[in-house]
């Protein structure tokens with residue numbers, strides 16, 4: 001048994017080395033497939049994460065006139081919280097607002113000086129409201145516009161968020177349908193292309209398969225090395241893709257951060273690197289093995 | 303008891319111009335240790351006959367027995383075992399191009415599950431028998447046609463088959479190499495292995511002076527104990 005396994009591996013390794021160009025071509029094609037596969041995977045999670053981060057960031061702030069008593073604001077807070085689509089409404093007093101503001105701009109002496117000159121706190125108390133779903137913001141906006149406490153407000157800060165919000169809603173919906181579709185197509189293309197490459201590699205060796213058959217080799221004795229070879233190509237391809245991805249991610253990281261502030265590509269990628277490698281190896285190995293079995297079987301009928 | 307028994311074997315191909323009878327009701331028997339030449343013009347059906355012996359193709363009618371067993375009713379496992387008992391030699395050698403001479407011969411033993419130790423012992427022995435000890439590490443492209451055919455013979459011999467089946471083994475060889483190969487086959491036969499030699503070369507048959515089966519248009523027209531090529 002050990003002898004058979006050793007022979008299988010030796011034979012697989014020999015044909016891998018001696019058909020060097022064929023092996024390299026197969027690896028390159030499979031690497032491309034795995035690259036697409038992991039790119040799709042990464043893009044999917046990244047976009048889902050990014051949307052979630054932005055969703056958490058999207059909120060509506062309402063600012064109260066400075067003479068509004070805190071009790072009134074608390075009542076309004078309760079009213080808003082009782083709305084079914086609101087997940088949170090947090091109160092920020094004018095004092096707190098000032099503290100955050102000065103803290104953020106501590107290093108700027110000009111602003112500190114300006115504040116001193118004004119003498120009193122120029123910032124107003126506010127409620128920061130979040131909804132359960134991005135799509136509920138329209139309802140919330142309408143509610144605030146028609147609310148009885150409207151005359152107590154200085155401003156409602158949602159106009160600049162509005163566009164982002166509605167765009168995000170569309171994007172979320174579009175992405176989940178679109179990316180699923182795109183993923184399926186890309187994965188399919190990757191599988192078909194890899195399968196065909198392996199099939200061609202084995203087609204080139206069909207004569208040898210029939211010679212082996214006529215020497216009395218059993219079907220699995222012939223398939224074995226091809227299958228191991230296919231797996232080997234898949235594994236090498238998977239590892240090369242990961243090696244290519246590392247500098248790519250490092251290079252992309254600042255660009256992604258600028259584009260989607262909440263999303264840390266580096267942390268995500270390196271935090272999931274082994275899961276990622278696992279999927280790539282599995283994808284490569286299964287693709288290689290299944291393609292080989294299917295391709296060889298065609299020439300085993302002699 | 304015969305080693306090989308063809309019983310009313312016919313092979314008919316359906317071609318675009320209608321059915322083509324390539325073997326027509328062929329019957330004969332070959333005993334263990336016999337030397338039989340199978341002669342006939344090109345296209346007479348020699349290769350078709352030999353390929354139906356190793357179940358590479360199935361006859362349209364009739365039966366082929368090897369050691370009393372119907373080769374076309376065999377399970378996968380039995381068919382593998384059958385092919386290990388028949389050493390095939392072809393006009394185009396059919397060596398595995400990415401294996402060395404040694405590995406090509408060793409492959410036939412690996413297939414049968416021999417140990418590496420046994421392989422290391424036996425393979426050089428058989429390669430020596432065909433006179434190529436100094437070329438064991440060569441790949442097929444590094445061998446001449448005659449050398450390739452001798453390695454193919456070594457591969458056929460290594461499994462200690464009951465019979466060597468050679469289909470036009472000299473077809474790609476010059477006369478001197480041809481004679482060497484024929485002498486080798488005769489020598490193998492003298493050591494006890496049966497041989498079927500398919501050829502269309504008159505001179506070869508007439509000097510061997512053994513049994514000759516003559517095939518013409520798929521039919522056996524003569525089967526003589528000490529035959530000549532008469533077509």
Ligand SMILES: Nc1ncnc2c1ncn2[C@@H]1O[C@H](COP(=O)(O)OP(=O)(O)O)[C@@H](O)[C@H]1O
Nearest residue numbers: 315317322324343344345346347348349350351
């Ligand atoms: N697959 C096939 N389809 C149709 N005709 C075939 C096929 N294979 C062989 N033949 C025909 O069978 C005949 C016998 O071929 P073959 O057995 O190779 O002859 P030989 O070996 O005696 O030269 C030839 O006429 C050949 O054209």
Ligand SMILES: [Mg+2]
Nearest residue numbers: 348349469470
């Ligand atoms: Mg022929």
